[in-house]
Amino acid sequence: MAEGRSAEGTNNSAQSSDDVVDDQTAVQLVYRPQSADTLVGLRVRERIKRTGLLLRGVFLTLWVGQWLLSTVGRGSFDVVSTVLFLFVILVVWGYPRLQAANVQRIIGWQGEYRATVSPAGITCRTDHSTLVQKWSVFQGYRETAGHFVLLSRDPNIMYLGVLPKRGVQEAEGLDRLRAVLDQHTTRM
Numbered sequence: 001m002a003e004g005r006s007a008e009g010t011n012n013s014a015q016s017s018d019d020v021v022d023d024q025t026a027v028q029l030v031y032r033p034q035s036a037d038t039l040v041g042l043r044v045r046e047r048i049k050r051t052g053l054l055l056r057g058v059f060l061t062l063w064v065g066q067w068l069l070s071t072v073g074r075g076s077f078d079v080v081s082t083v084l085f086l087f088v089i090l091v092v093w094g095y096p097r098l099q100a101a102n103v104q105r106i107i108g109w110q111g112e113y114r115a116t117v118s119p120a121g122i123t124c125r126t127d128h129s130t131l132v133q134k135w136s137v138f139q140g141y142r143e144t145a146g147h148f149v150l151l152s153r154d155p156n157i158m159y160l161g162v163l164p165k166r167g168v169q170e171a172e173g174l175d176r177l178r179a180v181l182d183q184h185t186t187r188m
Contacts, residue, residue, distance in 0.1 A: 026118035027177040029167030033113060035097075035104040037147060041160040042096050044142045044149040048188060049157055056092050063088045115163060117180050122150075122161065133161070140188040141181050148181060151188065 046053045067085040070078050110126040121134040138161070139153040150161035168174050181187075 025176065025180060026116050027173050027180060028169060029113075029115040029117070029163055029177075030169060031113055031115075031164050031167030032111065033104065033107055033162075034164075035100040037162045037164050038100040038103040038160075039096060040144055040147045041149045041162040042099055044144065045151065045157050045160055046096075048142070048151060056095075060088065060092050113167075115167065117163070117177055119180065119184065121184075135184040138185045140186040142188045143178070148177065150181075150185070 063085055067081050070081045110128050113124055113126055115122060115124045121132060121137075123133075124131045137152060137159070138150045139157075141148055141150045143149075146165050148163040148165070150163070151157050152159035152161075163177070165174060168177060170176075
């Protein structure tokens with residue numbers, strides 16, 4: 001039994017030294033998610049994938065062409081075509097905002113998020129759940145003025161991790177966070 005205790009003591013001290021290293025490089029973020037955070041993530045995803053942006057552009061161009069042809073062909077504004085045209089513009093402009101609002105309804109009720117970014121990965125805790133992600137989940141990240149957006153490895157980038165800079169509590173935390181991200185994933 002004495003040997004078992006000494007072995008356990010050795011493992012515990014080894015874990016403590018690992019925890020000290022992680023605590024020195026780990027960055028803590030505390031924040032409440034907002035729909036604006038999700039909107040930033042969706043915009044970054046669109047810029048990288050470009051498929052959705054291209055489809056929306058083609059869709060809008062076709063509607064502009066249809067509206068112009070009907071207006072020029074008749075020589076006057078058609079009320080129905082004009083209303084449909086304005087509706088399409090509203091949908092194309094508002095769709096990402098509707099998506100962000102929907103995501104906010106899904107995640108917002110969980111309250112405050114406490115994320116830890118470390119060499120082991122990202123651990124995000126709320127009062128209701130804990131999510132642990134290894135770096136192998138992500139293909140890279142992009143930094144914006146107020147966020148770090150992590151993009152999943154799958155071809156459609158179905159998962160986004162958005163880390164708002166406002167969540168970093170320490171003055172040098174942003175530099176440490178950037179260093180951990182640069183070390184474990186690529187900047188896109």
